Amino acid sequence: MEQVYIETQDLSVGYHGKALLKDIALKVKKGEILVLIGPNGAGKSTILKNIIREMQPISGGIYIKGKNVKDFTSKQYAKTMSVVLTEKIKTEMMTCRDVVAMGRYPYTNYFGKLTKEDEQIVTESLEKVSAMDIAEKDFSQISDGQRQRIMLARAVCQKPEIIVLDEPTSFLDIRHKIELLDILLEMAVKDKVTVIVSLHEIELAAKIADYVMCVGGNGTIEFGRPEQIFTDSRISTLYGLQQGTYNCLYGSTELKKPEGTPRIFVAGGAGTGIFTYRELQRMGLAFTAGILYENDCDYPVAQALAAQVITEKMFEPVGEEAFTAACRAIDEADIVIDTGCPTGQMNERVKELPEYAKAHKKQVLFCPDSETLRNCLLQ
Numbered sequence: 153m154e155q156v157y158i159e160t161q162d163l164s165v166g167y168h169g170k171a172l173l174k175d176i177a178l179k180v181k182k183g184e185i186l187v188l189i190g191p192n193g194a195g196k197s198t199i200l201k202n203i204i205r206e207m208q209p210i211s212g213g214i215y216i217k218g219k220n221v222k223d224f225t226s227k228q229y230a231k232t233m234s235v236v237l238t239e240k241i242k243t244e245m246m247t248c249r250d251v252v253a254m255g256r257y258p259y260t261n262y263f264g265k266l267t268k269e270d271e272q273i274v275t276e277s278l279e280k281v282s283a284m285d286i287a288e289k290d291f292s293q294i295s296d297g298q299r300q301r302i303m304l305a306r307a308v309c310q311k312p313e314i315i316v317l318d319e320p321t322s323f324l325d326i327r328h329k330i331e332l333l334d335i336l337l338e339m340a341v342k343d344k345v346t347v348i349v350s351l352h353e354i355e356l357a358a359k360i361a362d363y364v365m366c367v368g369g370n371g372t373i374e375f376g377r378p379e380q381i382f383t384d385s386r387i388s389t390l391y392g393l394q395q396g397t398y399n400c401l402y403g404s405t406e407l408k409k410p411e412g413t414p415r416i417f418v419a420g421g422a423g424t425g426i427f428t429y430r431e432l433q434r435m436g437l438a439f440t441a442g443i444l445y446e447n448d449c450d451y452p453v454a455q456a457l458a459a460q461v462i463t464e465k466m467f468e469p470v471g472e473e474a475f476t477a478a479c480r481a482i483d484e485a486d487i488v489i490d491t492g493c494p495t496g497q498m499n500e501r502v503k504e505l506p507e508y509a510k511a512h513k514k515q516v517l518f519c520p521d522s523e524t525l526r527n528c529l530l531q
C-alpha cells in the first residue's frame with residue numbers, strides 16, 4: 153500500500169497563542185490532491201501558512217514522510233515544497249522569466265547561476281502556463297491573472313514533491329482556471345506531486361479533489377472524499393446559505409426564489425425551461441413549473457426558483473395526478489409559458505397543457521424571447 157506523504161498529528165493553528173482551529177487531521181499520499189474549502193475568514197490560509205512554515209503550530213505537528221517539517225533545513229524544504237500564494241511579491245526590474253527562474257534557486261550553486269538545463273526548465277514552465285508571450289515583460293506591470301500564472305510557473309519550475317496553493321484561481325478567467333487545474337492534475341497524476349490547494353469555486357473543487365477539507369467558520373473541520381463532502385445540505389450549512397441554493401450535482405448556484413403567489417405557469421422540460429425560470433427570477437415574479445420528471449435537467453433549477461414544481465416519477469408516463477395538479481395550477485395563473493419541451497410516448501400529455509390553458513381563456517406564450525416576456529409580464 154502506498155504510504156502517507158503528508159499528515160498532521162494533533163494539529164492546532166491560530167494567532168498570538170490562541171487556537172483558531174483544533175484537531176486538524178489530514179492524511180494525503182503522493183500524487184493526491186487535497187482541496188480546502190470554506191467561507192471567508194474560516195482559516196484555510198492559516199492552515200496553509202502552517203504547512204509552508206510561514207507560521208508555527210499552536211500545538212501538534214505536520215509531518216512529511218514521517219519527519220516533522222520543523223526539522224527540515226530551508227534548502228531541503230524548498231526542494232520538497234513549492235508555494236503559490238495570493239500575496240504580491242515585491243520585485244524590482246525583474247522580468248516574468250526572472251521571477252520564474254527564482255524557482256530554480258534551491259538547485260543552483262552559491263552564486264545562483266542557472267545551467268542550460270535550468271534555463272530549459274524555466275522555458276518549459278512558462279510554456280506550461282501559456283505565458284511565453286509575457287516572459288520578457290516587467291513582472292510589476294502585468295495583470296493579476298498573468299501574475300498568478302507566472303507564480304504557478306515559478307512553482308512548477310521548482311520541481312517539488314508537494315505544491316501548496318492559496319486560492320490560485322481567484323484572478324483567472326475561465327480558460328486559465330481550467331488550464332491551471334489541468335496543470336495541477338497533470339503534476340499529480342504524471343509526476344506524483346502532492347497538491348494542497350484552497351479554492352472558492354466549489355464546483356471546480358469537486359472536479360479535482362481526491363480529498364476535501366471543509367473549514368467551517370465556527371472552527372469545525374471535516375475531512376473526506378468528494379462524494380462524502382459534496383452534498384447540497386453540507387455545502388449550504390458550511391457557507392451559511394440562507395438565500396439562494398447550491399446544487400452539488402451540477403455545481404450551479406441559483407439566487408433567491410421570488411416571493412408571492414404564482415400567477416404564471418411554465419410548461420418546461422428537457423432544459424427548455426431554465427432561461428425562463430431565471431428570467432422570471434430576475435423580474436421577481438413567482439411561478440409554478442411543471443410537469444417535470446425528477447431527473448430532468450430543468451428540475452433542480454425549477455426546484456430552486458419555482459414556488460411550486462409539479463413532478464412525475466422518472467421513467468413513468470405522465471399520470472392523471474400530475475396532469476390534474478398542473479391544470480389546477482393553470483386555473484390559478486393568468487399566463488402560461490410553453491418553453492417547447494420535446495415530447496415522446498412518456499410525456500405526450502404535456503402537449504395538452506397549452507390547449508387546456510387556451511380553452512380556459514389564459515394567455516399562452518410559446519417560446520418567448522426575453523424581450524417579449526418582459527413586455528408581456530411587466531406592463
Ligand SMILES: Nc1ncnc2c1ncn2[C@@H]1O[C@H](COP(=O)(O)OP(=O)(O)OP(=O)(O)O)[C@@H](O)[C@H]1O
Nearest residue numbers: 167168172190191192193194195196197198199367
Ligand atoms: N495575522 C493575523 N493575526 C490575527 N488574526 C489573523 C491574522 N491573519 C488572519 N487572522 C484571522 O484568522 C482568521 C482566519 O483567516 P484566514 O485568512 O486563514 O481565513 P481564510 O479561510 O483563508 O479566508 P478567505 O477565504 O477570506 O481567504 C480570520 O478571522 C482572520 O481575521
